[in-house]
Amino acid sequence: YAQMHIAGFCLNCPESPDTVMTDLxxxxxxYYFGPPRVYExxxxxxxxxxxxxxxxxxxxFHTFMAVAKRVGMGILEGKPGIPLRDRLLYRLGEILVYGPLKNVLGMSRIRVAYTGGEAIGPDLFDFYRSIGINLKQLYGMTETCVTVCMHPSGDVKLETVGPPMPGVEVRIADSGEVLVRSPGLMKEYYKRPDATREAIDPEGFFHTGDAGYFDAGGHLxxxxxxKDVGKLADGTLFAPKYLENKLKFFPHIKEAVCFGQGRDEVCAFINIDMAAIGNWAERRNLPYTGYADLASQPAVLDLIRECVxxxxxxxxxxxxxxxxxxxRFLVLHKELEADDGELTRTRKVRRRHIADKYAVLVDALYSDKTSCFVETQMRFEDGRTGTVSADLQIVEAKTFGAAAARKAA
Incomplete structure (x- = not known):
């Protein structure tokens, strides 16, 4: 709010989450700021x-998006060495695809856009920057006076939140937790000395509760x-939120929950996006009666397997x-809902609660079963409760070695 008084601009907020595109x-x-969920x-x-x-x-669209993915970020950042042919193709794409698309989204006037609040998938980040939208990530929280790290112009990396801001010290603890010390750090929690002692150590570093590391270029x-980061049985780093964001980049996947702590491999629950998959099914004349029926269709399972x-x-x-x-993964028979305790009110996954609630499904994923019957209690929109049951198919997904992945890319 201080920026509008210093720089001079009119602050606008959307009427509701459902009207964001219309309001844009x-x-x-x-200048635009929104959480990753809005961009998704x-x-x-x-x-x-x-x-x-x-x-x-x-x-x-797909032809020019391939051009944008190849050279769009370089052109946005003014980097040299981009062939003239690619520059001309990108310019043509701006006229035929990128410009009209940004106009429809209400983003044609954006000079800079920011996202924060939680991690954003690098693929999602790449999409917006490649079509010429100057989207950047920032990292911070209320206790640190918001900004800790931010992407500087000309040095934007898809999988980072940028280097620390001037005057901000960032340290990575032995546990992998990000620690922050800065002049803008809070003094204390109001009338909560015990919480203050837990959050700020004797050296004055605030414990953010986030796990991270610095890359070779000094980006965080x-x-x-x-608390959610762990390791697989072989010692491999297991970061479920990072994996879930990878999956949610695909428009057909609305939500994902990954498991793997202390286990030999990673498995996942997936929620399909009803609007996207429903539209996909209608164009292929696939009949369905509702979410559970659509989610169990073999063609839908094949589509989700491709995404995974x-x-x-x-x-x-x-x-x-x-x-x-x-x-291995399965597509759940119902959407994860805050009313059923599976999501927070800000639509964040309650991973441990879901693991307990659907323990029979988690066990099935880590067995040799190819399907599993489940019956779940759910709350309807009118407040009534009922049960929904289904025989869920467990799907094997192909994995890749580094060499095979580079060849496929």
């Missing part, structure tokens, strides 16, 4: 509309909440996380 088009902001939802809507378009528009990479395998292909290229590729 109406306002046409030059916008991308999902874009992909649904593209799949509904004629084959000429679809072909044109946040991988998950420290594409995520595995990317993970194979990360030496730290290559062994945490997803081996």
């Amino acid at each position: 088009r109406e306002i046409g902001p030059t 939802n916008i991308l999902t809507q874009v992909m649904i509309r593209i799949e509904d378009a004629g084959w000429i528009k679809r072909r044109m 990479k946040i991988i998950d909440r420290a 395998e594409n995520a595995n292909r990317d993970l194979a290229q990360d030496s730290t996380l290559a062994n945490s590729q997803i081996r």
Whole structure:
């Protein structure tokens, strides 16, 4: 709020989460801040509309998006060495695809956009920057006077939150937790000395509760909440939130929950995006009666398997996380809901609660079973409770070695 008084701008807020795209088009902001969930939802809507378009528009979109992915970020950052042919193709793509797309999204006037609040998938980040939207990540919290790290112009890395801001000290504890000390750090929690002692150590460093590490260029990479980060049985780093974000980049996947702490491999629960998958099914004349029926369709399971395998292909290229590729998964018979205690009110996964509630499914994933029957109590919109049951199929996903992943990419 201080920025609008110092720099001079009009602050606008969306009417509701459902009207974000309409409000963006109406306002046409030059400066935009939103959590990753908003950017995910916008991308999902874009992909649904593209799949509904004629084959000429679809072909044109995918052709120019390939160009954007190859050279878009370099052009946005003004980097030299980009061939003239690619620059001309990108310029043509700006006229035919990127410009109209940004106009429809209400983002054609944006000079800089920020995201924060939780980790954003690098693929999602790449999409916006490649079409010319100057999206950056920032990392901070209320206790640190918000900003700890931020991407500087010309030095944006997809999987990091940038280097520390001037005057901010960031240290990585032996446990992997990110510690912060700065002039803007809070003095204490109001009338909570015990909480203050837990949060701020004797050296004056604030314990953020996030796990991360610095890359070779001095950028901080946040991988998950420290309490959620663990290791597989072979010692491989297991960062469930990072893996879940990889999966949620795909418009057909609305939510994902990964398991693997202390186990030999990673397995996952997946929620399909009803709007995206429903639209996909209708275009293929696949009949269905509701969410559970659609989620159990063999064609849908094959589609989700392709998404999981594409995520595995990317993970194979990360030496730290290559062994945490997803081996088996199932598509849940119901959407995860805050009313059922499976999500927080801010739509964050309650992973431990889900693991306890669906323990029979977790056990099935780590057995040799190919299916598992489950019956679950759920709360309906009118307040009534009932049960929903299904025989869920367990799907094997292909994993990749580093060499195979590079060849496929």
